[in-house]
Amino acid sequence: MLKYSTFIFLSIFSLIIKPKRLITNLHHSNAKVDSTLYFQQKWVDSVYNKLDFEEKVGQLFMVAAYSNKNEEHYKDIDDLVTQHKIGGVIFFQGGPIRQSQLTNRYQSKSKIPLFVGIDAEWGLSMRLDSTYRYPWNMTLGAIQDHNLIRKMGKQMAEQSKRMGIHFNFAPVVDINTNPKNPIIGNRSFGEDKINVTNAAIALMDGLQSEGVLATAKHFPGHGDTEADSHHTLPLVKHSKQRLDSIELYPYREMIRKGLASVMVAHLDVPSIESRKGYPTSISYNVITNILKNELKFNGLVITDALNMKGASNFKQPGDIDLEAFLAGNDILLFPENVPVAIQKIKEAFDDKKITEERLAASVKKILKYKYQVGLNNYKPIKIENLYEDLNKSEYDAMNYTLYENAITTLKNKDKIIPIKNLEEEKIAYLKLGDDTSETFLNVLNKYARVDEITTKGLNETLLELKKYSKVIIGYHRADGAWKNHNLNQEDVNWLNKIAKQNKVIVTFFTKPYSLLRIANFDSFEGLILAYQNNDFSQTVAAEAIFGAIGTKGKIPVSINNDFYTNDGINTNNIGRLGFESPENVGLNSNVLSRIDSIANYAINEKMTPGAQIIVARRGKVVYQKSFGYHTYDKNINVKNTDLYDVASLTKILSTLPNLMIQFDKEKVKLDTKLSTMLPVFKGTNKANATLLDMLTHQARFKAWLPFYKETLDKTTGKPSEKYYRKAYSKEFPIQVSENLYLRKDYNDSIIKAIADSDLLPKVKYKYSDFSFILMKEYLERSTGKKLDVLANENYYSKLGATSTMYNPLQKFDMNDIIPTEIDNYYRYEAIQGYVHDMGAAMQGGVSGHAGLFSNALDVAKIMQMFMQKGNYGGDQFFSEKTFNAFNTCYYCKDKNRRGLGFDKPQLGESGPTCGCVSMTSFGHTGFTGTMAWADPEKEIVYVFLSNRTYPEATTNVLSRENIRENIQKVIYEAIMD
Incomplete structure (x- = not known):
């Protein structure tokens, strides 16, 4: 009997010489292979020679174990480990932590470390809750890039190893030529032998490259059956020639590639087993003559579960195990009565039906593979962080890729x-x-x-x-x-x-x-x-x-x-935005998750009641979340589909893209003067302002004018009856809030006020709303269409931006629109569904500088269209040349960071971004607490929408605390390539 101390010595000795795993050793030099084989054989022989007969026989058995049963079941397995020295367990239903604890328990009681196996054809979730699920083989069979299946296999092996599992009883290599097959079907890669084989080899390579044994099943081929071997013995009528050409083809090729093990099915195949109704799983001709001798398979041969009716209906427990071993199987899977089976094998040994040489062949082979999976240096499973390790974000990334390719x-x-x-x-x-x-x-x-x-x-x-x-x-x-x-x-x-x-x-x-x-x-x-x-x-x-x-x-x-x-x-x-796992576009999910804490901090500190955030890279949305509530009353949660007043983002999401079309058609140029665009400005101090200067905010315009103040009653401070009515009429048609309508001619007064306003004393950068208010006037007069109609026809309807619009109450319920402020200075009511900006409200909610409502996804679509230089969804909205013209910083040398309408990264210490974006990036921010930014160099689109102005637009704590910029910084810290 092998002493425990001797086993420990051998394990330490094996660790010192650091044996290479032999499951895949094609890249080893001959010298290394010879050295490793030497120490492997040394360990195998040493262990084997210390075993008594029953301990040797015990190594043949892998018994069924469950982690969702009671202590009585666990003690039964304990007894099989300690009393009958079984060689391994195959786990079925349960959970990962419970199974790992039981694995550690059983391993601690076993003199020779146990093989641990599991059916994980589509991942551990085939048997365990709270674990990862990959596609069925039939889904994988549609994939043309088999390297993806290989990568999946590596991930499956990683998860198995984390669980202390050495065998994945996969892949299924049955060629499913019978659509009525009740038990294989989706578990098969398909009906084409070449495709099945190549996919199976890829999965095998992935598993075995990480030190987990793959098992090809169900030999000689369960694909053309109409019965389930769990319940009966299925009949396969094909000739030996047909089997050799189709069903055996995957096995032949996989054996050449280093297949570790084969599982033999319970089938009735008269062409290769002449005894009527005799299961292939106990057929000497099928296992020894065909699998071992004809196909030259030297790996482990494993029975399918011996409790299945295809086998158990044929012989009693013990007898079926003996027959399976005599036929050439090495591992007897899911035996129903181990003590009886050991006794039957002992009797056969005593009767010289089984020789020492035959027993040694299987037991030493088992020990050899135990060495190869590291059981010569067994270590218990670490339970800490097990769930997290089994459900990594990169597994989602793999699944997205697999389904995209299938x-x-x-x-x-x-x-x-x-x-x-x-x-x-x-x-x-x-x-x-x-x-x-x-x-x-x-x-x-x-x-x-x-x-x-x-x-x-x-x-x-x-x-x-x-x-x-x-x-x-x-x-x-x-x-x-x-x-x-x-x-x-x-x-x-x-x-x-x-x-x-x-x-x-x-x-x-x-x-x-x-x-x-x-x-x-x-x-x-x-x-x-x-x-x-x-x-x-x-x-x-x-x-x-x-x-x-x-x-x-x-x-x-x-x-x-x-x-x-x-x-x-x-x-x-x-070229439409897709949806993807961060890792597939070179972003780290764990880093991106830090966005959550920043957003929640802003909400908890009442910088904003809620927010929507989107991150996209390489045309894929990888982060889309909504936080908080519509208001601090916390009655309505923010949804991804809710609409925000995007404030000054209107400039680049509505006015600018429509102006780019005009520029593309050469209707306007960089040196086009305002007096040419709007003749009403001829003779004014703004007549010679060029398009370039207006859109870069250095046309000497004032920042803004409080147009609304001129319409308030001087005594009450409330809207004057001279300009407003509480109900719609032809003379008062401009709705500025729920119950307030402005006189129809007041827009002319806004334009006149801009025309009459003073210029700044010298040319310098000064952000101004005037330019975009005037661009709206130009677009409407030159096209004959209102800006809201123009924006929808030219862009939103084509982009699928169905939630982007002015005056959203015309199409959306108020509960789907985020409120922006409780106005106690102009309209004197809660502003919800009406534009927050007073000047835009006075233009009926449609202006060039504000008025647009949208959600983060729609904003991301428009930003992606910009980043693709005018191309999206098969449409070319404007030329690449035009986009480049608008995304140029013309006056960077003068410390003016602005592009043509677009904001650009800061040139000094403070500005709209985290300071970590490229100089080719562009975007804008908005007064209500919004931001949209795109970076062509890193292929990133970032959108942040909030209503930080609710209930009042006083101190901008959101900006002071750099919430939007800090989130952007996290995005860039998440970049892995």
Whole structure:
């Protein structure tokens, strides 16, 4: 018997010589390999020679363990470890911390460290709560870049190692040629042997490169069955020649690449096992002759679970274990009665049915792989931070990438995908199926207004859908590798009727086989296969429909005669903002999370009741959160869809882009004079102010004028009846607040007041609202359209900026609009849904310097359009040359940081940014506590919206505390590349 002290000595000795892991050793020099093999063999022989017979036999067994059962179960495993010296455990249901504690407990009781295995085909979540879930193999089978699967495998191995797990009983390499297969299906990479093999090799490489043993299963091939071996013995009728050509192909290739282990299925395959109804898992011909001798496999051979009816119906516990070992298996998985099985094997040994050589072959092989996974130097699992380590942000990043690469477009008639020309579309969404579609609908609405149709009857629905130019249909069924995703006849009928009436894009959030019941796809304009129904798949499907990503997946199975394996249409990314994990665009999630504390600090210290914040990089939104409430009453939480008065951001989000179109058409130039743009200014002191000087704020204009004060009653200080009425009329049509209307001719007075105002004594930088008030006048007079109409037609409707507008109460409920101030100096009421700026209010809420309402996402779209130099969603709004002209700092040498309308980074110590942005960056800030900034060099868009002016716009603590700038600094600290 091996003494414990001897084992410790051998472990320390192994640690001193630092053996290389042998799971993948292709890059080792021969000398290193020989050295490592020497010490490995030394350890194996030494341990083996100290074992008695029952201890050797015990190494063959991996028993089922659960971390969600009671102490009685745990003691049963204790007994198997201490009394019967089992070689390992395979964990099933439970949780990661509970399992890790049990692993440490069992390992502490085992003389030779235990193998720990788990079925983690799509990640640890296949068995454990609170752990990570990756896509099913069928989803992965659509991915053309197998290096992504390799990277996923490395992450899966990282998580397994953190849990003290040495075996991942994956990948499934069954070639699913039978759509009716009840147990493989989604667990297969598909029906093409080459694709299945390449994907399986990639996953195997990923796992084994990190020291976790991969297991190819279910040998010799469970793909063409219509029965479940958990309940019966499935029949496979194929010839040996067919098996060799198709089912065995992945095994042959994986063995050549260094496969560690193979799991043998419980199948009835008459062509390779002549005994009728004799399971392959206990067939000497299947395991020893074919797997070991013909395929030259020298790794571990593992039975499928011996409690499954495909095996347990054939022989009793103990007998089935003996037969499995005699057939050539090394590890007996999930035995039902270990003591009886050990006794049966001992009897066979005594009867010389089993030789010492045969026993040593399996036990030494097991010990060899234990050495390779580091069990010669076993260390307990550290419980601290286990949950966090198993759910890292980079795992989300991997999942986004996998789903982006898997999503498959099968039909794209007239290039309906991606949807372009949003200004011409009226889009509806209809959900079919019984599972959630919330994320899909929410993301669709981030690109355009998409109305959800919730009528109950088909005829009623068809009538309602006649109003729409396009209909997006989502078929949503609950995720689950074995769940039934089949369409019922009612679903098929709805799809067919709607598709015949409307232009449709149908997305299936199901396994591919759900398409089998559709007889004809001719009436479908767009057809997308998203494979699964979760937040990742729903997000990327919506992105694909609107062109934030292109699709490149290929369907891994055939669907009748409609679609064949590897069919798939590549669609285009047309430059709309997408949604992504920070790590995929080179940002650190943990660093970005510090934004939360800054925002919450500002709210807790009453610098603002609430805020919306967005961070995007490389065209992907990676951070979108809302904080706080509409007011300090805390009655309404801020939502991502709520609208803020963006104040001076209006200058760059409305007036400036429309002016850029005029500039692009050469209607105006940098040296164009104000008197040319607005003849009313001829003969004034501002006649010769050029466009360049006005937009860079050095035209000698005053900062602003309190126009409203001239309209107040001198005695009461309240709006004078000379200028205002409490109700609308033709003479008083300009609404400045809920119950206040201004005289129709007062806009002329505003323009005249600007014209009559004094100039500053000398040319210098002085921020002024006048320029943009006048640019609004120019745009409206030159185009014949009001600025709000112009902005919507030229930009917002095309960008899908459906929440960006002047006078939002015309379309939105007041509860969806953030209040800005309790006005006790002009309008004498709470300002909500009406522009905060008094001058803009006096222009009916539509001005060139203020008046716009929006949410952070819409602002980010416009900023992204700027950063893409006028291109967004397939539209070119203005030329790159024009953007460059407007984003130039013309007077930096004179210490004027401004571009043409855009604000630019400070030139000294103080200014609008964190001081960490590039000089090519641009943006603006607003009086209500807003900021929008874009940096082309780092490809970052940052938007901060708040109502810091509520309930009163006195001391700007938000600015004094540099809240917006500090958040921007965090963003730049999060950059990893």
